[in-house]
Amino acid sequence: xVFTSKLLFRIKSYExxxxxxxxxxxxxxxxxxxxxxxxxLPRLGGIGGDGGNIIIQGKNNINLKNVYSNNLRKRxxxxxxxxxxxxxxxGSNGQDVLINVPCGxxxxxxxGIVIGEINNQDEKLVLAxxxxxxxxxxxxxxxxxQAFSVxxxxxxxxxxxxxxxxxxGKSTFLSLVSRARPKIANYPFTTLQPQLGAxxxxxxxxxxxxxxxxxxxxxxxNRGMGHKFLKHISRTKINVxxxxxxxFQLNPKFEARNAFENVVFLNKELEMYDSSLIHKPSILxxxxxxxxxxxxxxxxxxxxxxxxxxxxxxxxxxxxxTERVDFKSIFKISAKTNMNVEELCLEFRELIDELDxxxxxxxxxxxxxxxxxxx
Numbered sequence: 001x002v003f004t005s006k007l008l009f010r011i012k013s014y015e016x017x018x019x020x021x022x023x024x025x026x027x028x029x030x031x032x033x034x035x036x037x038x039x040x041l042p043r044l045g046g047i048g049g050d051g052g053n054i055i056i057q058g059k060n061n062i063n064l065k066n067v068y069s070n071n072l073r074k075r076x077x078x079x080x081x082x083x084x085x086x087x088x089x090x091g092s093n094g095q096d097v098l099i100n101v102p103c104g105x106x107x108x109x110x111x112g113i114v115i116g117e118i119n120n121q122d123e124k125l126v127l128a129x130x131x132x133x134x135x136x137x138x139x140x141x142x143x144x145x146q147a148f149s150v151x152x153x154x155x156x157x158x159x160x161x162x163x164x165x166x167x168x169g170k171s172t173f174l175s176l177v178s179r180a181r182p183k184i185a186n187y188p189f190t191t192l193q194p195q196l197g198a199x200x201x202x203x204x205x206x207x208x209x210x211x212x213x214x215x216x217x218x219x220x221x222n223r224g225m226g227h228k229f230l231k232h233i234s235r236t237k238i239n240v241x242x243x244x245x246x247x248f249q250l251n252p253k254f255e256a257r258n259a260f261e262n263v264v265f266l267n268k269e270l271e272m273y274d275s276s277l278i279h280k281p282s283i284l285x286x287x288x289x290x291x292x293x294x295x296x297x298x299x300x301x302x303x304x305x306x307x308x309x310x311x312x313x314x315x316x317x318x319x320x321x322t323e324r325v326d327f328k329s330i331f332k333i334s335a336k337t338n339m340n341v342e343e344l345c346l347e348f349r350e351l352i353d354e355l356d357x358x359x360x361x362x363x364x365x366x367x368x369x370x371x372x373x374x375x
Contacts, residue, residue: 025064026154026232029110030074032128034145035094038081040134046084051130051145052094054078056152058103058118064154067101078145081133094130104157104235110149119157153231158196158210159352161236163270165248165262169287171195173242173335174211177345199345207352210236230273237355238348239282241266241325245289245297245332259286259297260304260311267321275323281351284327285344290334298332305330 035051054076068074076099082091107115107127116125127150131143162170178197195211212232233239243263249256257265263284270277286298304311312320329347333340 025068026156028064028068028074028152029149030071030076030099030152031147031149032097033075033077033147034128034130035078035080036145037131037133037142038083038091038094039142040138040140041084041086041089042140044084044086044089045136046086046089046140047091047135048084048133048140048142049081049091049093050133051081051143052078052096053126053130054097054099054128056099056101056105056107056118056125056127058105058121058123059100060103060121062100063102064152067099067152078128078130080145081130081142083142084134091133093133096130101152102154104155106153106155108151108153110151115150155235156196156210156212156232157235158208159236160207160209160238160240160348161233162209162211162240162242163233163266164242165244165266166250167248168242168244168262169335170211170242173285173287173333173341174209176335176338176341178209199348201349205349205353207348209240230269233270233277234274237281238351239270239277239280239325240285240348241282241327242285242287245286245294245301246291258304259301261315263305264312264315264321265319267325268319270325271321271323278321278323278325281355282325282327283344283347283351284330286330286332287335289332289339290337 032054034054037051038048040046040048076097078097079094081094082088084091101118103119103121103123105118107117107125109115115127118125128146128148131145132138134140134142162174164170174195174197177199196208197211198206198208200206210232241263243259243266245259247256247258248262267278286301288294289298308324328351331340331344331347333344335341
């Protein structure tokens with residue numbers, strides 16, 4: 001893809017993996033059993049070895065389907081510690097089991113207890129700790145390992161999340177600014193699984209984008225893609241609302257909505273699922289400005305948007321948000337003709353850099369405060 005104006009960045013992309021062509025897995029339940037400790041030998045002071053641990057480790061180049069394919073039984077059992085013997089008083093520790101998982105994993109038990117998260121390359125987390133071997137500390141009584149099921153829940157990590165109702169043009173936009181190739185057609189629900197793409201700028205700075213399955217009303221109740229979509233928004237730095245300037249109608253049984261109503265409904269869906277998402281930096285993108293009467297519809301939208309409170313009264317009370325998304329900027333684009341797409345990508349860069357600088361500044365200040373408290 002080449003822009004008509006001078007390129008200020010070049011395009012690079014990647015997808016989540018070939019498995020997306022078949023099925024996207026963002027939750028996997030596994031069984032883990034750490035090793036039991038080896039028996040001690042009291043009369044000789046012999047110490048048994050510790051049982052092996054079950055450990056997960058973050059990797060950037062894999063997905064949960066890879067994890068499943070590597071162990072179809074989904075059972076991970078670590079080695080037991082070696083018992084103390086007369087000829088070998090100190091037993092060897094049991095073998096650990098290391099499971100490579102994609103970054104963005106939250107590990108939790110069936111009862112909902114969160115064990116921990118993996119967000120970075122090579123970061124490790126012990127899921128099940130091996131039992132201690134028999135020693136003077138436990139009267140030479142070896143401890144059993146732990147055994148239970150663990151749910152590996154994946155939330156995509158991306159700088160930008162593309163949010164919108166079906167057929168708003170999210171997939172077209174992603175394919176335009178990266179080499180990701182999501183399914184594109186003029187009917188709802190062409191995106192049935194998340195797609196990742198990336199923009200690489202001239203200075204090698206890379207910004208990742210996630211095209212997430214289209215919402216429908218009631219997604220916060222887990223209708224349609226429901227929570228399978230909404231949970232991925234929580235780890236993006238910026239939310240980009242992509243709205244069709246012509247409005248949206250799911251099918252003839254549903255009432256057609258204009259662009260302003262769609263913005264309000266998206267706002268409400270995020271609020272109902274997790275109100276903290278409303279406060280995340282957001283950009284509003286009005287797409288398909290190349291279509292007939294788009295400028296007139298844009299003017300009408302801006303009139304309604306600028307008179308937000310009065311316009312809100314025309315919408316059913318249930319769908320009126322309690323908190324309003326404060327958009328950093330509003331762009332009108334055409335993903336089909338490239339109109340204002342380059343400018344939008346530069347806006348992404350500016351906002352992401354600003355957020356990263358703020359994060360670094362806060363970490364530096366916190367570090368300095370910690371040092372001062374130690375002095």
